[in-house]
Structures are given as C-alpha cells and as structure tokens.
Amino acid sequence: MPALNRIQLIGYLGRDPETRFTPTGKKVTHFSLAVSQRRKVSGETREYTDWVNIEAWGRLGEVCQEYLKKGSLIYLEGRLKTDKYEDNGNTRYFSKVVTQLVQFLSDNRASDKLIEQAEMNEEEMDETEFS
Numbered sequence: 001m002p003a004l005n006r007i008q009l010i011g012y013l014g015r016d017p018e019t020r021f022t023p024t025g026k027k028v029t030h031f032s033l034a035v036s037q038r039r040k041v042s043g044e045t046r047e048y049t050d051w052v053n054i055e056a057w058g059r060l061g062e063v064c065q066e067y068l069k070k071g072s073l074i075y076l077e078g079r080l081k082t083d084k085y086e087d088n089g090n091t092r093y094f095s096k097v098v099t100q101l102v103q104f105l106s107d108n109r110a111s112d113k114l115i116e117q118a119e120m121n122e123e124e125m126d127e128t129e130f131s
Contacts, residue, residue, distance in 0.1 A: 005079045007097050010105070011035035013072045014051060017065045029061030030054065031068070033076070033097075053096040054078075064102060073106035 014032035021027055036049045054076065056064045068074065078099035084091055 007078050007080055008076070009033060009035055009052060009097070010073070010075045011052070013068055013070050013074065016070050017056075017061075017068055019061060019065045027058060027061055029056045029065050031056075031064065033074070053094070054099055055081075055096050056099045056102065060099065060102060067104065071106075072104065075103040075105055077101040 011033040014034050017029045017031040019027060019029045031054050033052045033054050034049050035052060036047055038045055038047050040046075076097070076099045078097040078101070080095060081098050082093055082095045084093045086092070
C-alpha cells in the first residue's frame with residue numbers, strides 16, 4: 001500500500017537554531033517556524049499563525065545553525081514525525097517536522113555561502129572517490 005509523508009513550508013524562524021548532541025554523539029538542531037496565512041472573516045482580514053517545531057540532523061543542522069537566525073525566511077521540505085513522552089504518569093504526544101531540505105529566502109548571502117559549501121563538499125567527495 002503506497003504512503004506519502006511530505007511537508008512543505010515557508011515561514012519565519014521564531015527563535016535562533018539550537019544544536020545539541022544525542023547520547024550516541026549525533027548532532028541535531030531544533031528551531032521553530034511561524035507559518036502565517038490571511039483569511040477574511042466577516043469582511044475583515046485576519047492573520048493566523050501556526051507554529052511548527054523543526055528538527056534538522058547532521059550537516060543540514062550545522063548549516064542552519066551557522067546561517068539562520070530568528071526572523072529568517074526559509075522554505076523547507078521534510079516529513080512529519082510524532083514522538084511521545086511521559087509527564088506525571090500521562091503519555092503526551094507532540095509532532096515535529098524532520099527537515100530534509102532547506103532553502104534560505106530572506107538572505108541572499110546565506111544562500112550563496114550554502115551553494116559554495118555544497119560545491120566544496122562535492123569536490124571533496126570526488127577527491128576521496130579517486131584516492
């Protein structure tokens with residue numbers, strides 16, 4: 001049976017990215033994203049904002065930590081993930097987006113640096129393949 005778990009969002013960072021390490025030493029970066037939409041209600045335009053928790057792993061998380069800050073406008077693609085935890089004997093659930101692609105929309109300099117870094121990594125990978 002086919003399944004699809006894909007999220008695409010454009011929004012503003014609500015806080016600076018925070019990087020932590022898992023007990024096994026993997027790097028993970030967290031930040032929140034504000035996604036706003038406007039609707040007309042009784043002839044009056046109102047803006048609604050949804051807040052989404054974002055998680056970026058490995059090199060993608062490092063790039064987010066380095067170039068993004070509160071207020072940065074980004075486009076991202078990822079997958080929805082629901083985790084659970086225990087709170088005073090009650091099981092609590094929360095959802096987040098595990099990002100697989102981030103594109104910077106508000107700061108052209110950051111995008112240029114990301115492209116340069118990606119090209120450098122490709123060159124390094126080419127060198128290691130032939131070594």
